[in-house]
Amino acid sequence: MSAPPAAGRARPAPRRKRRLRSALVRATAVALAVALVSSCAVRTTSVLRDPGTVRIALNGWVGYEASAAVLQTLLEDELGYQVQLVRVDEQPSWQAMDQGEVDMVVENWGHEDLMELYGPEGNGTVVDGGSTGNDGTLGWYVPRYLVEDYPGIDTVEGVKEHAGIFATPETGGETGQFLAGDPAFVTQDQGMINHFGLDLEVVYAGSEAAQITEVRQRYAAEEPVLFYFYEPQWLFEELDLVHVEFPEYTDGCDADLDDVACDYPAYDLNKIFRTGFAEEGGPAYELLKNWQWSNADQNAVAKMIADQGMDPQDAAAAWVEANPDAWRPWLPASVDR
Known part of the structure; x- marks a missing residue:
């Protein structure tokens, strides 16, 4: 991906x-x-x-x-x-x-x-x-320009501090939006949000193509966007994206998908x-x-x-x-x- x-x-x-x-x-x-x-x-x-x-x-x-x-x-x-x-x-x-x-x-x-x-x-x-x-790499990503505007936002602490900038009408204008792709994908994002106490709501684009379209639109307007993504993925050749740092994956840290204390594993x-x-x-x-x-x-x-x-x-x-x-x-x- x-x-x-x-x-x-x-x-x-x-x-x-x-x-x-x-x-x-x-x-x-x-x-x-x-x-x-x-x-x-x-x-x-x-x-x-x-x-x-x-x-x-x-x-x-x-x-x-x-x-x-x-x-x-x-x-x-x-x-x-x-x-x-x-x-x-x-x-x-x-x-x-x-x-x-x-x-x-x-x-x-x-x-x-x-x-x-x-x-x-x-x-x-x-x-x-x-x-x-x-x-294969799975994880959370933000555009490079966002890291330049909000230094440290590519860390879990930075996301927690600045979660409000990701708010959209879909999340009520205050809670930050975490943009997911296809709801059929097997993910641990809600568990990461729960564990780290992040004021974020998962919103599904519906498909990989729909998610990419939305990310491109926000990127072109230099708007805040935080989203689940993966490599290999052709879009990295077009957009400068930064992987958000979470504690490194260890065996068992994702055993409870409602309470995940780590990043995704590498594959x-x-x-x-x-x-x-x-x-x-x-x-x-x-x-x-x-x-x-x-x-x-x-x-x-x-x-x-x-x-x-x-x-x-x-x-x-x-x-x-x-x-x-x-x-x-x-x-x-x-x-x-």
């Missing part, structure tokens, strides 16, 4: 567009089924599916979408698979793997509780797929596979297992999608065209590189 855009490439052929639309129709149907999935853990050792199709969960932030689009492009164009992108939130993605509806979560931010439930020490329906290569972001998919192996699994890229790589594709308005598949194709040395090592050994 944080490289200049890669050079363009011709739009994919109509046949591929039709195939993508068809896959998305099926993915929508699967997503509807996922919405009804029980939270109960049920071991699914045998899943009837087309071995030529890979089903990838699509979570709700553009960095994730960038990674998924590049993987889809390579699986389809280089290995001949069909890919279904199943739009589903973070935690239901794991339930979908457990129920055999999804083969992979591309970008996992921690979720030790879900790994305990569904992983090898739980019911065994998912496995760790290794690092994506991305370093080595990883992939999660449905166990059956990993055990089957094959070229698709090998490519996905081999895949690793940098924050700058993800940001380049995400910026094309979110800032330049490119179709995700066109953005992915542009990156693939411009970076063969980056992705060819991901291909299975059996494929001519």
